[in-house]
Amino acid sequence: MKYRKWTSWVLLLSLLAAISWGLWERANRMALVHAVEGSGQRDFYNLLSQVEQSEVSLGKALVSSSQAQTAALLTQASNQAAGAQSSISQLPTPGINLVGTRKFLAQTADYCQYLAQKVARGQSLSQEEIQNLSRLRQEMGKLAADLHSIEGQVATRAIRWSSFYSLHMPSLPRTIAWLSARPVQSTPHPLEGFVNTDRHLQSLPSLNYDGPFSDHLEKARPWGLVATPVDQPTAEKNALKFANDASGTTYRITGVNPVNGRIPCFGISLVDEKKPDRQARIDVSRQGGHIISFLNPRTVGAPAIDVKAAQERATAFLKSQGFPDMVPTYTITQGSTQIFTFAAKQKDIILYPDQVKVKVALDNGEIVGFDATPFFMAHHDRDLPAPRLTAKEVTAKVKPHLKVEGVRLALIPTGGGREVLTYEVSTKLDAERYLIYFNALTGEEEKIMKIIDVPGGQLTM
Amino acid sequence: MLKRWRYILTLGLAVLLIIGALWAGGQIPGKRTQPTQAGVPTATSDEINLLARLIAAEAMGEPYEGQVAVGAVVLNRVRSPLFPPTISGVIYEPWAFESVHNGLIWQVTDLTTATSAAIDALNGWDPTYGALFFWNPAKPVSPWVWTRTIITQIGNHIFAR
Numbered sequence: 001m002k003y004r005k006w007t008s009w010v011l012l013l014s015l016l017a018a019i020s021w022g023l024w025e026r027a028n029r030m031a032l033v034h035a036v037e038g039s040g041q042r043d044f045y046n047l048l049s050q051v052e053q054s055e056v057s058l059g060k061a062l063v064s065s066s067q068a069q070t071a072a073l074l075t076q077a078s079n080q081a082a083g084a085q086s087s088i089s090q091l092p093t094p095g096i097n098l099v100g101t102r103k104f105l106a107q108t109a110d111y112c113q114y115l116a117q118k119v120a121r122g123q124s125l126s127q128e129e130i131q132n133l134s135r136l137r138q139e140m141g142k143l144a145a146d147l148h149s150i151e152g153q154v155a156t157r158a159i160r161w162s163s164f165y166s167l168h169m170p171s172l173p174r175t176i177a178w179l180s181a182r183p184v185q186s187t188p189h190p191l192e193g194f195v196n197t198d199r200h201l202q203s204l205p206s207l208n209y210d211g212p213f214s215d216h217l218e219k220a221r222p223w224g225l226v227a228t229p230v231d232q233p234t235a236e237k238n239a240l241k242f243a244n245d246a247s248g249t250t251y252r253i254t255g256v257n258p259v260n261g262r263i264p265c266f267g268i269s270l271v272d273e274k275k276p277d278r279q280a281r282i283d284v285s286r287q288g289g290h291i292i293s294f295l296n297p298r299t300v301g302a303p304a305i306d307v308k309a310a311q312e313r314a315t316a317f318l319k320s321q322g323f324p325d326m327v328p329t330y331t332i333t334q335g336s337t338q339i340f341t342f343a344a345k346q347k348d349i350i351l352y353p354d355q356v357k358v359k360v361a362l363d364n365g366e367i368v369g370f371d372a373t374p375f376f377m378a379h380h381d382r383d384l385p386a387p388r389l390t391a392k393e394v395t396a397k398v399k400p401h402l403k404v405e406g407v408r409l410a411l412i413p414t415g416g417g418r419e420v421l422t423y424e425v426s427t428k429l430d431a432e433r434y435l436i437y438f439n440a441l442t443g444e445e446e447k448i449m450k451i452i453d454v455p456g457g458q459l460t461m
Numbered sequence: 462m463l464k465r466w467r468y469i470l471t472l473g474l475a476v477l478l479i480i481g482a483l484w485a486g487g488q489i490p491g492k493r494t495q496p497t498q499a500g501v502p503t504a505t506s507d508e509i510n511l512l513a514r515l516i517a518a519e520a521m522g523e524p525y526e527g528q529v530a531v532g533a534v535v536l537n538r539v540r541s542p543l544f545p546p547t548i549s550g551v552i553y554e555p556w557a558f559e560s561v562h563n564g565l566i567w568q569v570t571d572l573t574t575a576t577s578a579a580i581d582a583l584n585g586w587d588p589t590y591g592a593l594f595f596w597n598p599a600k601p602v603s604p605w606v607w608t609r610t611i612i613t614q615i616g617n618h619i620f621a622r
Contacts, residue, residue: 003467003468006468007467007468081547083544085542086545086546086550087544089544089550089554090545090550090553090554091543091555092555092556093555094555094556095603097605099543102540102542102544103543103544103619106542106543109544110542128466207579209485212540253485257613257614257615258613259588259589259590259612259613260610260611260612260613261587261589261590261591261592261612261613261622262591263590265590267588267613267615269524279524279525281524281525281526281588283588293586293587293588295526295529295586295588297525297574297577297578299527332584334580334584335577335580339584357584357585357586359584362619364621369581369586371584371585371586373585373587374585
């Protein structure tokens with residue numbers, strides 16, 4: 001009898017302990033659920049209000065008759081659309097991909113930014129641009145209305161963001177529970193409203209302009225490849241020659257994979273014949289058999305050569321690989337390697353779009369990395385116009401509190417893939433260095449880059 | 462004799478329950494290791510660390526170019542209108558990466574190789590030439606990903622646009 005009494009006490013105590021632990025865990029879980037629910041609600045209402053405000057700003061921009069006001073309103077519409085895009089991409093919508101809505105918001109932001117800059121330069125909007133703008137405004141209004149109807153579900157908690165994070169039951173008990181008779185997709189998805197809106201936004205006509213999200217850029221094709229296609233043995237031969245030159249060793253091919261990206265390539269894996277733990281990767285274009293990229297991830301020891309010697313090595317290597325006149329522009333130390341960015345040159349004009357990166361190991365001067373993707377995407381024979389302004393006329397435009405340190409002609413890419421001939425003016429504001437680019441034909445300021453000095457090189461931002 | 466055995470059994474069960482509760486209550490949160498700075502050069506930016514952490518968690522055991530490729534996918538997303546415009550926005554987008562969802566990203570400790578891969582990706586190397594998605598075909602994935610244009614396979618990952 002005594003034992004039984006003990007037993008019941010112990011059992012009771014452990015039951016109480018288990019229950020209180022369970023309650024504690026539940027309280028914890030609820031705190032997290034509320035936090036998650038709150039962040040989902042915040043993203044949704046941010047999205048809704050930014051879309052509404054963006055529609056209003058677009059409308060105002062369409063009716064404004066002042067250039068300055070139009071530019072300001074377009075910038076506002078752009079920021080609001082970009083904010084909406086940020087909010088929608090952080091909204092938990094599992095299993096559905098709102099690609100149409102996201103792209104619509106990002107593209108509207110980008111297009112408004114492009115138009116704002118155009119207006120700010122004193123140009124007026126074309127008939128087509130006004131039409132595009134009012135079409136975007138209409139779509140923004142439709143999106144706002146759709147989000148409003150979803151808002152009803154959100155407010156009544158028919159959509160609960162936190163519920164999407166719950167763990168799913170393992171498949172076996174779930175099948176038993178559902179008796180496998182109920183088809184999985186029978187109930188309407190709680191996010192059905194988003195899906196319908198998105199389907200519509202996916203079918204919008206394309207928008208072409210000078211900005212990074214313009215539709216014409218999706219079809220960008222490489223300019224710099226020789227037209228004739230090469231077969232795999234030729235590609236392998238080119239790859240081995242390049243890699244052996246770069247590393248000063250002999251490689252063996254271990255595998256070839258097709259790569260069907262912007263530049264279709266043979267992706268070739270290599271291994272050092274003498275040191276089987278050293279592997280490298282090289283991509284050779286199917287068209288022309290050019291070396292597009294090379295990476296040798298070996299561990300690099302303590303630096304034994306300086307940056308100047310490394311630069312000479314990189315320049316000589318590019319020359320030996322048959323590249324035209326290339327000049328080093330920026331360089332940066334990364335660990336025990338030095339990365340040089342080279343740009344092509346045509347009659348004293350730096351061609352920034354035609355870029356090649358070379359990575360040199362500072363322990364023995366070996367080339368451990370090479371990337372010519374930008375070069376082969378952009379390089380072609382260009383018929384460059386003669387500048388209409390002189391360097392002197394351009395430097396006169398620089399604000400007087402800046403110190404001008406040098407001027408040279410440079411071809412720069414715009415966000416939308418256009419190329420502009422400019423004067424690159426290096427200036428100093430106190431101790432900080434800025435590059436200012438002036439259009440060589442119109443004198444318009446096109447772009448500003450800030451140079452940030454880091455140990456062993458510079459970054460541009 | 463039988464009663465004594467029952468007593469011992471019950472006590473054992475209770476002890477087990479309490480130990481279990483203590484373990485579950487105390488040990489699980491303790492398993493969430495703090496992010497370490499192991500292998501990250503101090504002079505590098507915060508973005509390298511963030512990217513390296515994701516690469517280490519997503520592409521552990523993959524060939525080096527496969528690790529650079531995962532970093533490149535993040536950066537291609539940053540530049541795409543379909544995704545958030547920042548590295549942290551892309552990495553922490555809900556369900557975008559399995560390792561963020563299951564917490565593996567906070568448990569990786571060896572970031573040496575992943576850091577070099579992140580740096581190469583940030584410097585422009587992209588073995589996928591513009592991929593926006595990658596997945597391991599041996600694991601269950603959303604059927605939607607197979608509608609994308611496949612670019613290449615590196616190691617165990619398929620890369621697509």
